[in-house]
Amino acid sequence: MQLKDARIVLTGASGGLGEALARQLAGAGAALLLTARDAARLAAIPLPGGSEVQRLAVDLTQPAGVAALAGAAHAFRANVLINNAGIGGFGLLEAQDRATVDAILATNLAAPMHLTQALLPLLREQPAAAIVNIGSSFGSIPFAGFAAYSAAKAGLRAFSQALRRELADAPVRVLHVAPRAIDTPLNPPAVVALNSALGSACDSPDTVAAQIVAMLQHGPDERHIGFPEGLFAWLNGAAPRLLDRGLAGKLAIIKRHASAPADAR
Ligand SMILES: NC(=O)c1ccc[n+]([C@@H]2O[C@H](COP(=O)([O-])OP(=O)(O)OC[C@H]3O[C@@H](n4cnc5c(N)ncnc54)[C@H](OP(=O)(O)O)[C@@H]3O)[C@@H](O)[C@H]2O)c1
Structure with missing residues (x-):
């Protein structure tokens, strides 16, 4: 896909x-409709000049937020949807309350599905269109301490594959990318410390944004970012017991970081 179109x-x-995606896509000449909940942070994103940019603050866990964004996307004549919004969710399942689990599933899985549904009629009308779902390596290598997050991202991976098969006769590509850890505010201090302890x-x-932009331009439509994460994702599908054994050796470290003070999680 040509990004200037x-x-x-x-x-x-x-x-x-x-x-990072907004900056790189605007730099390549794409027109952008940017969204998140916090209007002030959204307005403050510095972007290279020259591209058309609109901004809309909505909460995608709310039906009204999805409907408002879908309406704006139709008026904008969007031909690409990047489902990137997400929240983390580090903690042992037994220690998480129901509202936390619901928020993880609503933001990381249900919201991209509802938004995709709302935009599909518009995307189908375009000569070339794409849906890009930002997953996680935990969607293929489910991890202790991230049960709800892993479940949501595994669901997003399955959703992407099913939809790609459903749209095989339509001009709409479905991309799914599974990054490993990224240096962003999604990871609280306890997760940064855990990643460091696990190496x-x-x-x-x-770096991750550049790989996603390249996928949009040239493919492939499915990608794990990083080695050995790509290999472990394959291995988890082929021989999950091997990963059960390997990850059991890390459980004590994960539990120690999961019991960090609440403000570090
Ligand atoms: N960081 C990592 O280690 C990592 C690794 C693999 C995959 N990922 C995935 O990469 C994507 C981007 O994550 P990030 O690391 O950039 O996280 P981030 O820095 O925390 O950004 C998350 C974004 O999602 C928005 N958001 C959260 N809840 C929302 C809601 N209910 N409605 C609308 N917008 C909402 C946030 O804005 P507001 O708070 O203003 O709404 C923010 O713009 C996520 O899907 C994440 O799961 C991240």
């Missing part, structure tokens, strides 16, 4: 990865 709805535009690599938002 792209009219992109980008959710989570005020976050670490979202802001997990962490990419910059700009």
Whole structure:
């Protein structure tokens, strides 16, 4: 896809990865409709001049927020939807309350599905269109301490694959990308400390954004970012017991960081 012809709805535009995506996409000449809940942060995103940019503050966990964004996307004549908005969710499942689990599933899984549904009639009318779902390596390598988040991201991966198969006869590509850890505010201090204790690599938002922009331009439509995460994702599908055993050795470290004071999580 030529980015100068792209009219992109980008959710989570005020976050670490979202802001990097907005900057790179605007720099490549795409028109942008940027969204997040916090209007002030959204308005403050610095972007290169020259591109058409609109901003709309909505909460995507609310039906009214999805409807408002869908209406704006139709008026904007969008041909690309990037489902990037998300929240983290570090903690042992037993220690998380129902509202936390519901928010993780609503933001990371249900919201992208509802928004995709609302925009599909518009996307189908375009000569070339794309839906980009930002998943996570935890969607293929479900991790202790991230049960609800892993479930949401595994759901988003399955949703992306099913939809790609459903739209095989339509001019709408469905992309799914699974980044490993990214250096953004999504990760509270306890997760940063956990990643460091486990020796997990962490990419910059700009590095990840550049790979997503390249996927939109040239493919592929499905991608894990990082080695060995891509290999472990494959291994988890082929021989999950091997990963059960490998990850059991890390459980004590994960539990220690999951019991960090609440303001570090
Ligand atoms: N950081 C990582 O380690 C990592 C790794 C793999 C995948 N990812 C994925 O990458 C994506 C971007 O994450 P990030 O790291 O850039 O996180 P981030 O810096 O925390 O940004 C999250 C964005 O989502 C928006 N958002 C959150 N809840 C929302 C809601 N209910 N309605 C509308 N917008 C909402 C936030 O803005 P408001 O708060 O103003 O709404 C913000 O713009 C997420 O899907 C995340 O799961 C992140």
